[in-house]
Amino acid sequence: MHSKRADKHTWRKVKSGLASTVAFISALLVIAPLGLVFFHLLVNGASSVNWDFFTKLPTPVGAPGGGMVNAIVGSLELLALAATIGIPVGVLGGVYLGEYGSARVNSVLRFIADVLNGVPSITWGVVVYGLIVLRFKGFSAYAGGLALGLIMIPLIIRTTEEVVLLVPNGYREAALALGVSRWKTIVHVVMKTASKGIITGILLALARVGGETAPLLFTAFGNRFWNHSLSQPIAALPLQIFTYAISPYDDWHRQAWAGALVLVTGIFCVNVVVRILTRGRTASLV
């Protein structure tokens, strides 16, 4: 009788161990693509990332060499345009959710922002096409920047709100007790205290839209040469990677791998910076 019970106990323990092992293997499978993608990016891309890649324009089909400098600069221009729309709207909107507004209104706005974050990025491309490209009869850097900027808004609103809510109420009360007006309290005390977190959210949003291709396909459109005016089509790194990847030419495939390696490195650098920033925040705020 006793041994039977002991057996059952051991079996339960074995089962627990098995479940942990299965869960561990699942976790390995989840992160396996990360390792594989990285490995192949290095193997296929590293040899083509050289000085030319960062300084030369793409060459025509068949001519080896060349680079993607126009796409790298184009991506940065698009990000700058997106930032001028996304950052002010997102940060101030997030401040409203964190500082003002009734619980009811805020929960509705938060809900809508979360739903917006789930809208497929290609939808933004279609809508900006209808709004800008059709109206002004041409693909342009403005249209691409607008598409990316609109995607950034709900992202930044949510992260800003979260960090603003982390600022202890004592800070606000102290400032208000000194006779500082509400808005100055928010700008100079609350937002300053939360600045690291706000910047973190902005950087993450930039990293996210920096890798977006779908909203640029028919807004920024891409360009094999330098863009001379923001009302003209402009190249972007993800777009160029896409065009080269689905082309039938080996030279272009190599360039696509190199571009992908550069893009991923950029995005991961931002993520590392964010991690360093948030480490400081968790120490001082939470």
Next chain:
Amino acid sequence: MEIAIRPAVAPDDSQSVARAMAPPSRFGDKAFEWLTLVMALTVVVLVILLGWELWRGSSLAVRNFGFHFLTTSNWDPVAERFGALPFIYGTVVSSLIALLIAVPLSIATAAYLTELAPLWIRQPLVSLIEMLAAIPSVILGLWGIFVMIPWLRDYPFPLLKRLFGWTPFFTGPIYGPSMLAGGIIIAIMILPIITSVSREILRSVPNLQREAAYALGATRWEATRIAVLSYAKKGLFGAVILGLGRALGETMAVTMVIGNTPQIAASLFKPGYTLASVIANEFTEATTDMYLQALFEIGLVLFGITILANLLAQILLQTMSTASATRAVQ
């Protein structure tokens, strides 16, 4: 976190004394509140803008094709006949394949991260999963074309054909680009989001649940299954639906591996096409107004179903978090 504390009033400056005594300006307060309110309201404007612009852009096609747009499968831009059924089919099937693969893996990983794993391993794993989420879709697609598809074609697909060739799902020639490849790449794209949302849900399960299970002599797995996973069922379902929403709208990576052929075929080795992919591929080629209208209507359909999925997910996630919050208080 230093806040500069300056004396509010310089002792020998009578003017600043007067200024400090005056009530803080109401105008600045009002203006700032209104400014931030307007910025916050942009999310409402954006939702309306998306819906309105898609509706406006497709109104002719909606009037012209009516409900047939969704139920016919003839996509012929030259003859101006547009039926979106193959794209709806492709979107649904590829997303279901993705969920079938991603859901068990993600929830097991989330349970591992919150309940089963040794403490030191948790944070590094979370960071790696965040990094996977940061990989752009187009790069995963590039990897899919040149690494995943050749591998699938050489090893897993023939094996599947040998084992399950008697079912209609794994028959016919193996090309590589296929519905199954599309489903797998979407699965990789949605693994991180389902995992991290599920992890948040499991973390919000009150410790009382676990303690009660352990006090009754449960093993670690029993506590996880009985006290944590079943408690969090609703929230986990929300996480899955959220993943579904992302899967339905996933564009670049799918476009690069699914084969882009509008057909409805039982075999998962056959190429397919999704709503998002057809927009990505054909939008700039749309030469006639009606063609463009049809593509806008596809965008409208895609927007509609992803909005529905996201609404459902948010509602499920919200009831979960409020339920756990109130229960934690009691």
